[in-house]
Each structure stands twice: as C-alpha cells, then as structure tokens.
Amino acid sequence: MGQASEHRSKPNFFDIDFEKAPFIAIWEITRACDLRCVHCRAEAIPQRDPEELTREQGFALIDELRRFSESAPPLFVITGGDPLKSPYVYDYIRHADQAGLRVAVTPSATGLLTRDAIHRMKEAGLTRMAISLDGSTAEIHDNFRRQPGSYDHTIRAIKDALTEGLTVQINTTISRWNMNDIDALCELMQKLGLTLWAAFFLVPTGRGEEKDEISPQQYEVALQKLYETARKADFDLKTTAAPHYRRIVLQAQRSEGRSADSGTYMRPRQGGGTAADRKPEGGPPAWVLRPMKPGGWARGDASGRAGRGVNDGNGFIFVDHQGYVYPSGFLPLRCGNVKRESIVKIYRENQHLKRMRDFAQLKGKCWACDYRDVCGGARSRAFAVTGDYTASEPYCVYVPPALAHVQGVDWLAPDMLLKDVREYLKPEDLAALERPAAPTGD
C-alpha cells in the first residue's frame, strides 16, 4: 500500500521560495477524455495522442520534480484529459509517492471512475482526489459537462473516495453558466465532506470563450460569496485564475479590524515580494481561513497550502501531455519541453517565467496596486484578453488608492490594461512603488 504522506516528515510549505520551486506542479498525462465540457482548457480528445510522454519519460519527469526541493517538494497533481484514460496512471501515482511527493489526481466523472479505480489509486499512494462539480443540480452540471449522468457519477465518486479514506477537493468553474447558481453551490458544498473547494474562474482559452465570462462586477459578487462561505465552512477554499479573491479577503479582514494580520502581505515589492512578506512560521496566510498546523499542514490532509499567493508561473508550473511546459494550464505560452530539458532548469531560468514572477513588470493599474504582491491579477486572463501576460487583470474593478484621484479613466479599457501608469502617480506614491525590496537574506 502507498505510504501516502501524513506519516512522512512534514515539509514547511511556508519556506518555499517561488523563484526556486513551485508549490504545485501539474502534469497532464493524457489529453484523452470521454467528456466534452463547455469550457475545456485542454480541448480534450477521445483518443490518446501518440506523442504523449512515454511511461519512462513520465518517471523521469517525476524524479526531476522531486529535485526541486529536498525539504518541501511540490504538490504533484496528475491531470488530463482524464488521467484514467492513461494505462500508466497507477504507476505514476506509485512512483511519485515512493519518490516522496504528495500526489493528487483529477479524474473525469465518467464510468471509468469506479470504486475499484479509486481503491487502486489509493493503494498506489494517492493523497487527494479532485473532482469537478459545476452546478448544484444534475441539470446545470450535466449541461456544462455535455454529458447526462455526469452529476450522478460525481456525487457517487466523492462518496467512494471518502469511504476509501482519501481527502476530496471539488473544482468548480465559475462562468455565466452557473453564476446564478453560486448560492446553491455554496450550500451544497457544506454537505459533501470536502477538504478544499477550488473555485476556477473561466479563462477564455481552449474551449472557454470570453462570452462565457461573468462581468468584472460579477467577479466581486462571486468572490464575496465565496469568502462568506469560506468563513463558515469546515473546508478550505482557494481560487484559480482569480487571485483577487485574496484582495477580497484582506479587504474584509481590514474592515473587520484585523488589519495587522492582513497588512503583512500588502506591500508592493519589486521581484514579487520577499521572505519579509510572508508570515512567520506557524500560521497560514491571512486568506487561508481554515486552521492549519505549523508549516501549512491542514487537518487530515497532506496537501497543505502555500505561504504566499500562487499565480501563473509563480509557485505554479504545468506540463502538457507532450512534455511542453507552461506557466499554468490556462496560459498557452510554451516555456520549454521536459523531453529536452529539466523542469527544474526551465522553471528557474526561463525568461517568461522569471518575468511573470516579477510583479514590478506589471502594467496598468495592477502595477500601482497596494495588493500587487499578494494578488498580481491572473496572468493567464491578461494574456488571453490582451496577448501580453504583464497586462493588468481585465476582470478586476478595484482602483488602487494611488490612482483614486485620477478622473475619467476606464482602467479596464484595452489600452489602459497595457498602460504604464507612472504618469498618473503622485511623486510620493511613485517613490513608494518603485522602492526596491529590502534584502532579507532569503
């Protein structure tokens, strides 16, 4: 049986330096999938691509991921397509578990996801199963997934995973398809026994289209609802492609008088922040509302949380089925290929990834934002909408204090997303934003 995790010596996730190692590494082992979901990032296909990494190349990739850090290697997520369409999924889980990685998998809810398949994954060393649920009813979810019966498979698989002793993460893509269902979804999540609710916000890439996006104003409403849910819930909550959730939480905490805590993260820093921006060991970041053990460990689960805000290419790396490396699954900018180069070298040295981690390179109002270091906007959505990953987040309505005096500017207009906003700033704000980060001995 796999040793999966909690017994091992526990890494301190808050020590991870995102310049050197990601908190999460995701590998799309196959693009094959029996579903054809409305928003599919991968534009999944029915059959496996002959160019997929071989089993041996997969093992080599896993061994390289382990090299990222002796003390706190990345959380390894096996995704697809549907990972169960690969005959090697159990081998990869076992190899990664034996190498000392924490392993999660994101199977599609189809007839392949049987109790036996879940049992075999658990036996191979799986820690967490992440499964998608996009609507509170079968009708909403199945329409989104374009597959009658998918909702029932999902609910059954969640129960089976919990019975097998796995922790469960539920992934929900928020879009115009389910915006009106968020209240009911929040209620449903309380009943499902999950450990983490990961709310993905649509990025218009793959089969996702900009017309399916909710409006920037609706982002505020949706993120606020998620925060209200997370406050009461027993489970943890994170967002993907909506880092402004962290701003929402910190703003709420400040208005509730807990600003000393949230203020730790709010200094815009060159280089995307330093160790000084992280909370000292012993407590999770302010936007993680669930109690955690020292170092970022959650109760009953080995996957943990990062000590700083994860963003595309910044604490996060994605490898596709052919071995190409991307800042995330939603940012289709090739940064290398693991068949030719080490993932460690690519993550640390690729110029795009280095630039993405340097928030002082941002444009538009994100550059001047007091939440820049903690949020930074979704680089994937900036790229999808403008073609420039350093552009300002196109779906955030927040106007930073340093720009609040400027009248008559639409900060979300296409030209303003790419604008150098220094000309609008008062000298004291400009000086504060351009001040280099203090050395920390990190």
Ligand code: SF4
């Ligand atoms: S302006 Fe940019 S950095 Fe500031 S909260 Fe919005 S998305 Fe985040």
